Amino acid sequence: MTREFFTAKTVGEALAGFRPARRTAVEDVRLADALHRVPAADVRAPTAMPGFARSTVDGYAVRAADTYGASEGLPSYLDLAGAVRMGAAPTVTVSHGKCVAIPTGAVLPDGADAVVMVEHTAETMPGTIEVTRPVAPGSGLVRADEDAAAGDVLVGAGRPLRAPQLGFLAAAGVTTVEVHARPRVAIVSTGDEVVPPETPTLAPGQVRDATASALAGLVRDAGGEPVMAGIVPDDRGALESTLRSALADADLVVVSAGSSVGARDETAGAVAALGEIWCHGLAVKPGKPTLLAECGGVPLVGLPGNPLSALVVFRLVGVPLVWRLAGAAEPPPEPTVRARLSRDLASATGRLDVVQVAVRDGVAEPLFGPSALLSVLARADGYLVVPEPATGLDGGTDVEVILYR
CATH class of the missing domain: 3.90.105.10 (Molybdopterin biosynthesis moea protein, domain 2)
Incomplete structure (x- = not known):
């Protein structure tokens, strides 16, 4: 239906091309925060x-030249000139034929250019240290800078x-x-059938708003501050009014649209009245009916109404956007694991397929179900991506699974 997906883009095009200039304000925070x-x-x-040269081992501070040629059969013998205490400046120096006892982390005394590990020494008689292994200048220490x-x-x-x-x-x-500052992300839910999660008893046809809570979690994971903007019925005027209020106080607005084509059209119409739509439709499964727009400098993401589709798309394009608004050049990499695909996966060329998987003993088992079901995501350990050019993946293929934290 060309009216609905009039500027469809690939996920790669969306990530590369939809890059709003907005950044959050700057603030000072304590290191603990x-x-x-x-x-x-x-x-x-x-x-x-660290500001001073210090030992990285327990042993003896020496002049490296005094240990050259040392071995267990022919050790070098050094006179013990004293010791360095932790947390204090040395009161002794190292000269030719001398050494100074030093613990890990202590300040290197003047004259020393290496530390020989205590394991490579022995005290053959009081005040005399036997060195059985040579060290090079710089061994066993870190420089001041x-x-x-x-x-x-x-x-x-x-x-x-x-x-x-x-x-x-x-x-x-x-x-x-x-x-x-943490980006403020306003989350707007729409749909005549959607009711708050605390609704004790559902009337026929009603569904609790699960998507908003899950989106809030993804926003927090990405360093953002979710702002629940409530549930709006499938009414163009009401939605436009809610979006206008959200845009005035948010760095990003996320709309979880109704599932019907008519509801998605209402969302697109309301957004078009407030700004410019960059694309309406992504070549991804699940999640094709995704809208990206910018309204007065504030980016807006319109998600599919089905919870699984909405969360898959927001993870792909919304989470990087939250990090970008927070000043990150790139979002931090997600944890991954290599696994063997348990079965064949079919795919259509020209679209990105995102497949939920459970990982057990190095095997990735695809999980399938209608996009209205959150149970698929709840059971998944992560997901794999079948790229646009591929027609599928063969069972037994080594795949990369992006893990959920």
Whole structure:
């Protein structure tokens, strides 16, 4: 029906072409609250890190040249000049023929250029250390600027912060980070048959709004802040009014449209009155009746009414959009696993097929069911993608499964 899918695009075209310029505002957050937030600017090291040369092993600080040629049969003998205490500056130096006992993490004393592991030494007599293995300059230690030199980029703008990066920033003394605010994502449900989840008893033909709750979870996973805008009947005027209010206070508006062709037409008409439709129809199964638009600088995603289709499409094109609004150059990669396909999968060329799978003992078992059923998604461990050019996949094929977190 050409009236409904008048500007259909592939998923790849949508990801590459529908790239609204909108970004959320910038705010300062404490390091403890910065996990998965997106820095708005590069964060640089205020000083060299770790700031002093230190030992990476328990052993003895030495001049490497004093250990050359050492072996178990012909060890080198060094005089023990003292010891370094943790958390304190050394009070001794290392000179020719001398060594200093040092624990892991302690400051390297002056004169030393290597640390020999305690396993490669023995104290043959009080004050004399036997070294049975040579070390090269730099062995067993890190330089004062080995983690980062002053002014180096510790974390780059546009990449969501991971736990190790928070530790790296803490080590540098960075306690606040300038990040993009969480995108506000307004979720609008439509349909005369849709009622709130808390409805105790359903009348004939009614369905509880399951899609909005699931979409809110996906938004939170992508670092966004879901805003429930309620349920709107299949009425053009009511929908247009609700969308106008949502657009005024959101960074992204998501509409879960009714399942009928008429309901989808009402959504398209209301959106067209408020902005410009970029495409109406994606070459993907499930999820073909998807709408992408921009209304006054605010992107809008119109999803199919069937819950499975809506969630599949939002994961493919909506989640990357939320990350983009939050300042991310690219969404963080999803976890994947290789598995053997349990059976043949048929597909039509020219469209992307998204197949839900359960993974057991290295085997991916496709899960099928009507797109109105959420049970398929609830039972799935992840999904695989049959690309547009393919006519299917043979059973036994090694496939990549994108896992649900």
